[in-house]
Amino acid sequence: MKVKGVIFDWAGTTVDFGCFAPVNVFLTVFEDAGIEVTLEEARKPMGMLKIDHIRTMLEMPRIREAWNQKYGRDFTEQDVLALYMQFESKLMESLATYTDPIQHVQEAVHRLREEGIRIGSTTGYTDSMMEVVTQHAAAKGYEPDFLVTPTQVGDKGRPYPYMIFKNMEALGIEATNQVVKIGDTTSDIKEALNAGVWAVGVIVGSSEMGLSEEEFMALSEEEQQITIEKTARIFKETGAHYTIRTMEELPALLEKINERLEQGIEIA
Incomplete structure (x- = not known):
């Protein structure tokens, strides 16, 4: 055999x-949402389906707390989808490079x-x-x-x-x-x-x-x-x-x- x-x-x-193609975009879409994330946090779920990646990042205790402080509530699936739609749009712009x-x-x-x-x-x-x-x-x-x-x-x-x-x-x-x-x-x-x-x-x-x-x-x-x-x-x-x-x-x-x-x- x-x-x-x-x-x-x-x-x-x-x-x-x-x-670097997806990592740079993860950093950007969270920054656009008013949430600073680290390179390490953005990389930790790498390899997952990208919407699952975003959800996993939002579930990280530090990011979840930052989201709660920014928006006064926990994140929802609508938030996950909104971030993902931005991610997909930005990624498609740069992916070929x-x-x-x-x-x-x-x-x-x-x-x-x-x-x-x-x-x-x-x-x-x-x-x-x-x-x-x-x-x-x-x-x-x-x-x-x-x-x-x-x-x-x-x-x-x-x-x-x-x-x-x-x-x-x-x-x-x-x-x-x-x-x-x-x-x-x-x-x-x-x-x-x-x-x-x-x-x-x-x-x-x-x-x-x-x-x-x-x-x-x-x-x-x-x-x-x-x-x-x-x-x-x-x-x-x-x-x-x-x-x-x-x-x-x-x-x-x-x-x-x-x-x-x-x-x-x-x-x-």
Whole structure:
């Protein structure tokens, strides 16, 4: 038995180093509503369906208290929807500029395809958002075999496992232990674990790391290593089976997983 499919996340994993397209918009829409939020607060729910992300931010005790002080009441679902509509509008304006493939992604995908491995994908973006992302990413050289958005599974995005299952169905993969899910957030790891597939966190360029390419390259080698180890620890504490620094390490990791499968070792 061998790995037959790899399912990638999009922003922060295969395109948009640092996952800045949505983060910048989350900061803006809350600021426009008179609520100052931190970068850490905006990033914490990353990977979720975006309306769920906004709801999760509003449920954070500090943000909830700030909302109560500003408006004299708790937030409502109408508030969630209003913020989301602003988010979607602003994101669509800027999304195309955040579609550059991250370094080593195209080479890794080419290697996988040479070995007959199918390439799936899941996302926290909606169908309409992904129409923009897929078109521009394909023009720049990245195009997986299949994509599932939360829209296509009744808005039950991460941490639900349904997007992974839909990928497996479309790609014709019969067993969960033949699937590797790779993402850059704790939501990605939870999605993989709930689906019973191999969960892998990618570190450099991830939302969890939270740095732009320029910021990361400006760090000393020691500072880079500290940042990498901190991010890897978060993924491992969430339950990731493995972490990789970049996609350059992916082919070697798949060999290791295949060795485990050949020895009959099940996913822990």
